[in-house]
Amino acid sequence: MLAIKWPENEVPDYKDELITAVNLFRVLFSYLSExxxxxxxxxxxxxxxxxxxxxxxxxxxxINENEEIVFIKVEK
Structure with a gap:
């Protein structure tokens, strides 16, 4: 669970960059630092x-890069 209060309630449009949580902080810091x-x-x-x-x-x-649910074991 996560909640972000965007300044002035203006949510940025990062639909292509923010699909999974893996890039959340990069997108957040990019927005806040402009x-x-x-x-x-x-x-x-x-x-x-x-x-x-x-x-x-x-x-x-x-979840793969195509936003599909998968179940693939990661090998070393």
């Missing part, structure tokens, strides 16, 4: 989770 350099180093919009029940223990990719 410096788009932070957006030059965005990570892949993927989401990962540690699974310890109902599957082999490990880290799994759960």
């Amino acid at each position: 410096n788009e350099d932070y957006l030059k180093a965005l990570a892949d919009n993927k989401s990962f989770d540690v699974v310890s029940e109902d599957a082999s223990f490990g880290v799994y990719e759960v």
Whole structure:
């Protein structure tokens, strides 16, 4: 759960950059500092989770860069 109170209730339009939480702070700092350099180093919009029940223990990719739900074990 997360809540951001944007200054003057003006929510920026970062729909292409902010798909998963992985880039949240880069987008937030870019907006607040009015410096788009932070957006030059965005990570892949993927989401990962540690699974310890109902599957082999490990880290799994759960959302891919196409915003699709997947379940792919990350190998070392």
